[in-house]
Amino acid sequence: xxxxxxxxxxxxxxxxCDGCQLSLLDCEDELxxxxxxxxxxxxxxxxxxxxxxxxxxxxxxxxxxxxxxxxRIQQVRRVSKHLVTIGACATAGGIQALRNFRNxxxxxxxxxxxxxxxxxxxxxxxxxxxxKVDFELRGCPINKLxxxxxxxxxxxxxxxVTPAHSVCIECxxxxxxxxxxxxxxxxxxxxTHAGCGALCPSYHRGCYGCFGPMETPNPRALGERLRALGMxxxxxxxxxxxxxxxxxxxxxxxxxxxx
Ligand code: SF4
Ligand code: SF4
Numbered sequence: 001x002x003x004x005x006x007x008x009x010x011x012x013x014x015x016x017c018d019g020c021q022l023s024l025l026d027c028e029d030e031l032x033x034x035x036x037x038x039x040x041x042x043x044x045x046x047x048x049x050x051x052x053x054x055x056x057x058x059x060x061x062x063x064x065x066x067x068x069x070x071x072r073i074q075q076v077r078r079v080s081k082h083l084v085t086i087g088a089c090a091t092a093g094g095i096q097a098l099r100n101f102r103n104x105x106x107x108x109x110x111x112x113x114x115x116x117x118x119x120x121x122x123x124x125x126x127x128x129x130x131x132k133v134d135f136e137l138r139g140c141p142i143n144k145l146x147x148x149x150x151x152x153x154x155x156x157x158x159x160x161v162t163p164a165h166s167v168c169i170e171c172x173x174x175x176x177x178x179x180x181x182x183x184x185x186x187x188x189x190x191x192t193h194a195g196c197g198a199l200c201p202s203y204h205r206g207c208y209g210c211f212g213p214m215e216t217p218n219p220r221a222l223g224e225r226l227r228a229l230g231m232x233x234x235x236x237x238x239x240x241x242x243x244x245x246x247x248x249x250x251x252x253x254x255x256x257x258x259x
Pocket of ligand 2: 192196197198199201206207208209210211
C-alpha cells in the first residue's frame with residue numbers, strides 16, 4: 001500500500017559467535033520476503049546502512065559478559081517496541097556461561113599476557129536477566145524456519161507458535177528408534193526443547209541439549225537414568241553443562257554431579 005510505513009527491524013550482537021545472525025541471512029528465499037515486509041534498519045552483520053531507532057522489533061543475539069554490555073542492553077530495550085532474544089547465548093548465557101562455575105580471574109591470568117587490560121564481568125548471563133524480553137527463541141544455532149515464524153508472528157501482531165515439548169516427541173514423529181532405549185546411548189532429548197527435528201538421534205547419536213530445557217523438564221530423573229546406564233558423574237555433569245549451562249534446570253542438575 002502506497003505510503004504505509006514498514007516496521008523497522010534491528011539485529012543486535014552481544015557475546016556470541018554470530019551463528020544465529022547467520023541463520024537469518026541463511027533464510028535466502030524467505031529473506032527476500034522478510035526484506036519486502038520490514039525495513040531492515042540496523043543489522044551491522046549484513047549492511048553498513050543503518051537507520052536510527054526507535055525500532056518495532058529487535059532481535060538480540062549473545063549474552064551479557066561485560067559492564068559495557070550491561071549498559072548497552074538497557075539502551076537497546078529503550079529503543080525497541082518488541083525485543084526477541086535468539087539462540088542459546090541470549091536465552092541461557094551460552095558456552096561462555098561455563099565461567100559462572102569457576103573463578104574468571106583465574107582464566108584471565110592464564111589466557112592473557114596482560115590480564116590488567118581485561119575488564120569483564122565474572123558471569124555470562126542471558127538477556128532476560130537484565131531487561132524485559134517479549135519472546136525467547138532457543139537453539140545453538142536457532143532453527144531458521146522458527147525464526148521466520150517469529151518474524152511473521154510479530155508482523156501479524158500474534159504470539160509465535162513454536163513447540164515447547166521435548167526432542168523425544170520429534171523423534172517419535174520421525175519414527176526414530178530411541179538410541180537410549182535400544183542401545184543404552186546417553187541422550188538428554190527427554191528434557192531438551194524441540195526445534196531441530198531430532199537431528200542427532202536421526203543419525204543414531206544422543207542429543208546433547210543445544211536447544212536448552214523444554215517446558216517442565218525432569219532433569220533429575222534423567223540424570224539418575226544416565227548414571228544407571230553407566231555414564232560417569234563427570235560426563236553427566238558435562239552433558240548438562242554446555243551451551244545452556246546457565247539455564248536453571250540444567251544448572252541445578254549439573255551441580256548434582258560434581259565429581
Ligand atoms: S533417542 Fe533421545 S530424543 Fe529420541 S526418543 Fe530416545 S531419548 Fe528421546
Ligand atoms: S544436540 Fe539435541 S537439540 Fe541439538 S541438534 Fe542434536 S538432537 Fe537437536
